[in-house]
Amino acid sequence: MSSPLPKSLPSPSTLGLGFALPPLxxxxxxxxxxxxxxxxxxxxxxxxxxxxFSLILQQVMVVGIIAIGQTLIILTAGIDLSCGMAMALGSVVMTKFAVDLGMNPYLAVLCGMLVTVLIGFINGALVTSIKLPAFIVTLGTMNIAFAVTQLYSQAQTVTGLPDAMGFFGNTFQLGAATFTYGTVLMLGLYVLTWLFLRDTAPGRHIYAVGNNPESARLTGIATNRVLMGVYMLAGLCYGIASLMSVARMGVGDPQAGQTDNLDSITAVVLGGTSLFGGRGSIMGTLVGVLIVGVFRNGLTLMGVSSVYQILVTGVLVILAVATDQLTHKKG
Incomplete structure (x- = not known):
């Protein structure tokens, strides 16, 4: 007599190892x-x-922190085109306050971060109160931030910064490699954001709002409050990125950040976060940031022109978005 069949077969994703593999x-x-x-x-x-490898981390340090805020917004099915210009305005404000006004550097940094949080507040208020599309709102604030940056700085780079502003650009030795404190801060922020999204109710609410805002509202989630919090938290990330930019370059550059919005969106999409909202991982964004950094660094070492580097990045993001679109339709 043959032995009875098992009541259930193991899932192929476990491979009989007793644990599930991550999804594709x-x-x-x-x-x-x-x-x-x-x-x-x-x-x-x-x-x-x-x-x-340490050089790649330094090169993606600023965009990597901006991409944290971009991920939070895209998880809610939004998008932020103003992030790069918000970062540039924050860096100019903090450096000019410290140099021209003689303000305490720590207070000047705080003022720069308050400016980027204010931009996040404006974006969130327009999205939640007037129900404007995030794309249009942030396109407008991007242009406003760019104009204010150029007018306030008179399109001049701010130099002669206090040493305190360059702390995160300082380096330490780890084996044969030299790392900056800014890269450590970036990695730490990714860990904190991962814990926030995984282990807290507000973090889970972000996924719920992005997945289905009406269902989230009916379950008692204050969707407008969640969106406001997300845009302001993203603004705080842009403020931290402002400080990282200042620390890395040693100046307040009004021309900085002009492609960081597209670079951050590219990193988020390459990392597997859906533009339709409700699905994605902050650690995936970190991988996406590293993919962009690795391609640009590798192509540079091969002597490939920067034009082709941009071309490759464009191809990658189109492939990632196409995959996201096909997956969404299949779901």
Whole structure:
């Protein structure tokens, strides 16, 4: 007599190992990052060195922090085109307050961050109260922030900064590589955001609002309050990125951040966060940021023109968005 069949078969995703593998949407960016690393490692002897890895982290430090705020907004099915210009305005405000007004550097940094949070507040207020599309609202505030930055700075770079503003650009040695304190702060912010989204009620509310705002409202979630909080929290991220930009370059640059909005959106989408909202991971965004940094660094080491680097980034984001669209339709 044959033995009875088991009541249930193990899921293919467990592979009989007793634990579930991450979904393909989470594994895909990691596989892409590893594949890119292996490819560029075969093209340049310098690519796989610890020093080059630390350089990649320094290069993506500012965009990486901006992408945290961008992820929170995209999780709610919104988008923020003003992030780069908000960051530039914050950096100009904090540096000019410190240099021209002689303000205490820590207070000047706080003022710069308050400006970026204010931009987030304006974006959130227009999205929630007037129900304007986030794309239109942030396109408008992007242009306003750019104009205010140029007018206030008179399109001049701010120099002669106090040493305190350059702290996060300082380096320390770890093995054969040199890292900045700013990269440590960036990685720490990703961990904190991951814990916030995973383990707190407000974090879970962000996913709920992005997935279905009407259902979230009917369950008692204050959707407008969640959206306001998300845009203001994103503004705080842009303020921190302002300080990182100042620390990395040693100046307040009114021309900074002009492509950071597209770079941050690219990183978020490459990391697997859906533009339709409600699905994604902040750690996926970190992987997406690293993918962009690895491609640009690797192509630079290969001697490829920066024009082709932009071309490759554009192809990557189109592929990622197309995958997101097909997955959404299938769902």
């Amino acid at each position: 949407s989470a594994l895909g960016p990691v596989i892409a990052l590893l594949a890119a690393g292996l490819f560029f490692g075969t093209q340049s002897d310098r690519f796989l060195s610890g020093q080059n």
